[in-house]
């Protein structure tokens with residue numbers, strides 16, 4: 001057979017030349033290039049602003065700050081590739097994408113081996129996206145990205161005007177990490193030292209394990225920081241603790257940044273992370289906490305960090321991280337439907 005002269009008669013013999021109507025239900029989530037839950041890819045700030053997007057998903061594939069197992073640079077791609085069977089939240093009985101315009105703004109253009117430049121680029125990009133009026137939700141990346149992300153959000157409004165609820169096994173308030181200020185063990189210290197966030201409105205939930213040492217907690221106490229250990233959650237229940245965390249973060253500010261290190265969840269339910277610590281939250285407790293927080297407050301922004309797919313099993317960690325974001329978007333949609341002010345910088 002001459003490949004330059006293929007005969008159409010063969011395929012047609014099987015009926016393959018007939019026309020098919022487009023699939024009414026759209027394509028399955030594994031088909032095509034992945035964006036978060038299949039929302040449109042809109043990378044230009046002017047285009048995000050022009051359509052009046054409510055939420056912009058941004059990837060920050062940076063893991064030069066990791067202290068143990070690296071690999072969170074692959075987190076944004078893994079989270080975007082997660083199965084989404086639909087958009088009807090049974091928890092909140094809402095279809096968030098019918099209420100909110102959500103876009104995927106792509107990844108910040110990052111490269112390995114130059115943490116300072118990556119942090120600068122993240123800061124620049126988050127400022128740009130926040131300036132469109134869309135609420136930035138950033139997919140990490142290691143937790144060091146929260147330093148430039150929250151710096152940008154705080155500047156977009158006013159320094160010390162945003163409270164933080166930070167879910168994590170670790171306080172991430174070390175003075176430095178083997179001589180560098182940009183590791184993932186110290187971003188929360190940087191945010192308080194720089195004046196971006198007031199220590200008293202920095203609230204941590206889920207701390208446990210064997211780090212940091214007592215002198216770091218002394219520093220945290222001196223800043224007025226407040227934290228809630230897993231031990232307290234075991235004794236009082238997550239809902240009561242999260243209610244306190246909301247009140248503490250809003251003790252002055254009226255906006256919250258929600259930072260979720262996926263290692264707050266027990267490694268049995270979130271193994272795909274760099275510094276696992278046994279004894280954490282259940283996945284469902286975290287999802288409920290996200291609904292509780294986002295349903296009660298105005299968000300300034302959100303990040304979900306430390307998903308390292310190479311240590312994951314059967315995508316359980318990436319799936320949970322995806323649903324943490326989707327749960328937040330759903331709760332935002334409920335607030336919008338019920339007439340609260342718009343999320344994010346417009347709030």
Ligand SMILES: [Mn+2]
Pocket residue numbers: 143168170172184261306
């Ligand atoms: Mn962390």
